[in-house]
Amino acid sequence: MIEIQKVSNIDPLPKDELIIRWAKKALDKKNKEADIVIRFVDMNESQKLNKIWRSKNYATNVLSFPISETIEQAPNLLGDVVICTNVAATEAKEQKKDINEHYAHLVIHGILHLQGYDHKSKNKANTMETKEINILSDLGYNNPYIIKK
Numbered sequence: 001m002i003e004i005q006k007v008s009n010i011d012p013l014p015k016d017e018l019i020i021r022w023a024k025k026a027l028d029k030k031n032k033e034a035d036i037v038i039r040f041v042d043m044n045e046s047q048k049l050n051k052i053w054r055s056k057n058y059a060t061n062v063l064s065f066p067i068s069e070t071i072e073q074a075p076n077l078l079g080d081v082v083i084c085t086n087v088a089a090t091e092a093k094e095q096k097k098d099i100n101e102h103y104a105h106l107v108i109h110g111i112l113h114l115q116g117y118d119h120k121s122k123n124k125a126n127t128m129e130t131k132e133i134n135i136l137s138d139l140g141y142n143n144p145y146i147i148k149k
Helices: 016-026 043-054 085-094 099-114 122-138
Strands: 002-006 035-041 062-066 077-084
Touching: 002 016, 016 035, 016 099, 016 122, 035 043, 035 099, 043 062, 043 077, 043 085, 062 099, 077 085, 077 099, 085 099, 099 122
Parallel strands: 002 035, 035 077
Antiparallel strands: 062 077
């Protein structure tokens, strides 16, 4: 189950059907039955979460909170993805990207983190980015790492 929470005043936000489609595409086979919360927030909430969990005092585009151990009451819970709509909208505008394509990338990026992918080394970053590019391409979207000038 994909739970979507929209607590941001930014418009437009992507339709729930799109978010669910993106999320399902990002799940590895072993996680197809996973439960995930995807929360769209404003600058204040993003900054607070980033400060508490990463010791960085600024809003960021996407945060992932993987569940480290199985919870008896929610055995399929994979974790939460939090997307700051203000940052996402600014990035999309600056990078001349369609806002839904950018949201798709952030959802996919966040869900890959929930599944253990990261970009802490060059090798791991290449693996994660390749997976993102392939998923986005399957959805009909552009490579998010090519920035239009």
